[in-house]
Amino acid sequence: AQSxxxxxxxxxxxxGNPLTVKCTYSVSGNPYLFWYVQYPNRGLQFLxxxxxxDNLVKGSYGFEAEFNKSQTxxxxxxxxxxxxDSALYFCAVRAPSKAAGNKLTFGGGTRxxxxx
Amino acid sequence: xxxxxxxPKYLVTQMGNDKSIKCxxxxxxxxxxxxxxxxxxxxxxxxxxxxxxLIINETVPNRFSPKSPDKAHLNLHINSLELGDSAxxxxxxxxxxxxxxxxxxxxxxxxxxx
Numbered sequence: 001a002q003s004x005x006x007x008x009x010x011x012x013x014x015x016g017n018p019l020t021v022k023c024t025y026s027v028s029g030n031p032y033l034f035w036y037v038q039y040p041n042r043g044l045q046f047l048x049x050x051x052x053x054d055n056l057v058k059g060s061y062g063f064e065a066e067f068n069k070s071q072t073x074x075x076x077x078x079x080x081x082x083x084x085d086s087a088l089y090f091c092a093v094r095a096p097s098k099a100a101g102n103k104l105t106f107g108g109g110t111r112x113x114x115x116x
Numbered sequence: 117x118x119x120x121x122x123x124p125k126y127l128v129t130q131m132g133n134d135k136s137i138k139c140x141x142x143x144x145x146x147x148x149x150x151x152x153x154x155x156x157x158x159x160x161x162x163x164x165x166x167x168x169x170l171i172i173n174e175t176v177p178n179r180f181s182p183k184s185p186d187k188a189h190l191n192l193h194i195n196s197l198e199l200g201d202s203a204x205x206x207x208x209x210x211x212x213x214x215x216x217x218x219x220x221x222x223x224x225x226x227x228x229x230x
Contacts, residue, residue, distance in 0.1 A: 032216045034218070036221075038157075041223075042223055043206055044159075044219070044221045045221070046218045046219070046220075049216055049218065051216045072153075088157060092186055094215070094216075103161060103164075103172060104159075106159040108156075108157070109159070110158045111157075
């Protein structure tokens with residue numbers, strides 16, 4: 001069964017500092033990996049995805065993520081965090097095969113708090 | 117126009133009642149989903165429909181019954197509501213059900229069972 005782990009419930013960072021949100025996954029085969037963000041009282045919004053190719057993926061709002069196959073990780077990063085980046089971030093994985101049911105499995109979420 | 121719209125946004129009801137949440141997408145997507153987000157923000161898939169056909173049915177009590185009259189609509193009916201059903205329910209859609217398809221989420225429907 002596929003799974004996603006986000007080891008930190010919350011990440012605190014000062015505005016202007018680098019932001020990293022960790023994600024590790026477990027899936028059979030080459031994964032499709034995603035990051036979504038949820039602002040208060042809103043639905044999830046897509047940030048970026050990894051399909052194949054370059055391990056560094058760039059997405060919306062200056063976010064990027066690095067796929068590391070050997071460590072089965074897909075950490076989300078932003079070089080300089082903004083107060084407006086404060087939100088709940090979800091990592092998700094989908095297995096490439098139909099046998100896995102094509103389900104998109106989410107991690108437990110990491111709350112990011114950026115302080116001025 | 118809202119891409120994925122859910123109604124109602126808030127729903128407060130008594131235990132034992134029956135309630136429905138409606139979802140509509142105007143993106144022309146083939147696949148729609150219902151996710152449940154609990155009080156700890158954990159997000160879990162409940163159902164998925166592709167072109168009106170049920171393709172994912174997780175271990176959800178029989179009290180929950182999805183209905184997809186056409187590929188733009190996916191409704192969720194809940195019978196005999198229990199306290200544990202209190203959660204935020206998100207509808208989502210994607211162009212297809214496989215691969216790197218991105219989900220577009222609605223704003224959520226917060227259900228409170230008293």
